[in-house]
Amino acid sequence: GERAPMDVSELRIVLVGYRNAGKSSVGNTIFGRAEFGSKQAIKCVTRRGKTSGIHVTLVEAPGWKANIALERSPLLIKRELERSITLCAPEPHVILLVIDVDKSFKERHRRAVQEHLELLSEKVWNHTIVLFSCSLSLGDSTIEAADMEKLKTELEERAAKRRKIVLRENETLMFKKTNHWNNCTNSSNVPGDSPHLSQVRIVLLGYRGSGKSSSGNIIIGREQFDPVGRTAQCEKREEEISGRQVTVVDTPGWGCDVTIENAPERTKREILLGMSLCPPGPHALLLVVRVENSVTEKRKKTIEEYVELLNEGAWDHTIVLFTYGEYLGDTTIEEFIESEGKPLQTLVEKCGNRYHVFKHKNRRNVTELLEKIEDMVAKNNGRVYTADKDRLEVMNQKREEEGKKACERMRSVQNKRKNSKSLMGEFIAFDSFCSFTQFLHGCTEIYTVNNSINFINYRKI
Known part of the structure; x- marks a missing residue:
């Protein structure tokens, strides 16, 4: 059947978007006063007021991390997103998707927005208009308010x-x-x-x-x-x-x-x-x-x-x-x-x-x-965590062997490049960054000249 015309004397809005997108600022702009704080919330925040002769119910949903996939978002964030549309019964008139135009918006950000927004409704994109800095989209909901409140x-x-x-x-x-x-009999452990x-x-x-x-x-x-x-x-x-x-x-x-x-x-x-x-x-x-x-x-x-x-x-x-x-x-x-x-x-x-x-x-x-x-x-009756000593000894030996090999490679490189002012171009000699850090542990002094790194005084291992 046909939809009943919207009562323009009342407007129910849900603000959604990633963290620090500016949702709170948008809400404050709508009301013309500070209703939403700058502190990030992990739960929905609801405010009601009158602006331009219209009674407005505004729900700010918690933001997700900008480039994080839906799977990695905390369940509480996802549940609060779903709950947000139940806080302005019978359903919101408008969902505002807020995107900060001053920040980069790459493919991973787009996927994150799509995945999180589609929690609200499968048909949400049929009603979506993006307004940068004040994004606007219409949305429907099939979530039952009673179920969400029961879950809460x-x-x-x-x-x-x-x-x-x-x-x-x-x-x-x-x-x-x-x-x-x-x-305890050891008084050093019991001061004052x-x-x-x-x-x-x-x-x-x-x-x-x-x-x-x-x-x-x-x-x-x-x-x-x-x-x-x-x-x-x-x-x-x-x-x-x-x-x-x-x-x-x-x-x-x-x-x-x-x-x-x-x-x-x-x-x-x-x-x-x-x-x-x-x-x-x-x-x-x-x-x-x-x-x-x-x-x-x-x-x-x-x-x-x-x-x-x-x-x-x-x-x-x-x-x-x-x-x-x-x-x-x-x-x-x-x-x-x-x-x-x-x-x-x-x-x-x-x-x-x-x-x-x-x-x-x-x-x-x-x-x-x-x-x-x-x-x-x-x-634990004063007990500390203890590891297997024999196992640690083996690990220490392997670490020392890697350190020796790393230092030997670096010495070889230095001998070949004695007249070079910088060794930066020789880092390819290392198998990995970890090998390089092993070498650093073998150096007693590191200094910089003209923004290049130089090493002296090798410690004998």
Whole structure:
């Protein structure tokens, strides 16, 4: 049948688009005042008002990462996108797809927009008009509002249940922690009236791009790890934090979908060797997971493989560290875990429901994390993670052999190019970037002349 004419006295709008596309600014422009904040939200935000004589209901849906495929978007983002059209019943008149004209828009961005927008309706593109900086599209919905609200309620109930479980475990842990410290005979571990570990040794684990290096910098309190470049070898940094001597070891990440079977031997070896950089062993293994990236069943299995590369007992010393926590907005971490489904829930449970959230440069994050590590150590009766010594010895020998070969190749190149002012053109002599970093470990001094790199004083290995 024919559609009834739209009541121009009322307008229901949904704002969609990738993160930082300018959705909030568009909403504020429509209302003529600041109704939407600049802070990114992971849940729908609804505002109502009157503008130009029209009653407007405006729903801002959470944005996805600009170039991320739908499969990798967190389930909460996808569910909130679907829920957005139910928040202006009976259905929205308009969906505004916001695209920032000042940013590049490549094929991968187009695919991401298409996949996310088609969650709303299979026919959404029949009604779509793109207005750059204020994109406009008409949309229909077949999602039942009652179903979405039921799902939201169930999610909140499960999140509350998880919080209670964690709280109950923490209360039990606090009792055990108190007994543990009371039984400690080493007074150096119990300074003053606030007993805590005098030393905390941490190893960071995770897939590439999860935020390991950035997390290391947050813990240390300054830029010590390169958050942009790819970590090729284990790196160790130390700092005194809140009366504790803290050691942090960053390890190379793995491809998030690359199984242990297909991983480079060097990556696996460096992860294992990271355990030997903080003897007699780390107090905590921080499994770094980025909240913007969904943990699928395949990725969960991959993570499990890498953790169990250490040994089965590694889970007793592991805490899940969620990075880019500001992306959650006012969503609790428990709601996020429940919304992501079984793969992430199983992963958290394998770690004994131990998890923590890092928000950018918030020092309170670190203090709370150290306290959680101490709780875990108390639960483990003071035991730290220990790796197989014979296995580590073999790995160390292989690493030294590679380092020797890398230095020998570089010496050969230098002998051939004694009169050259730069060795930059000779990097092709290395099998890989990792071989080059092995060579750097064999140099005692690096200096620059006219923006070229020069190496002197080789260390005998």
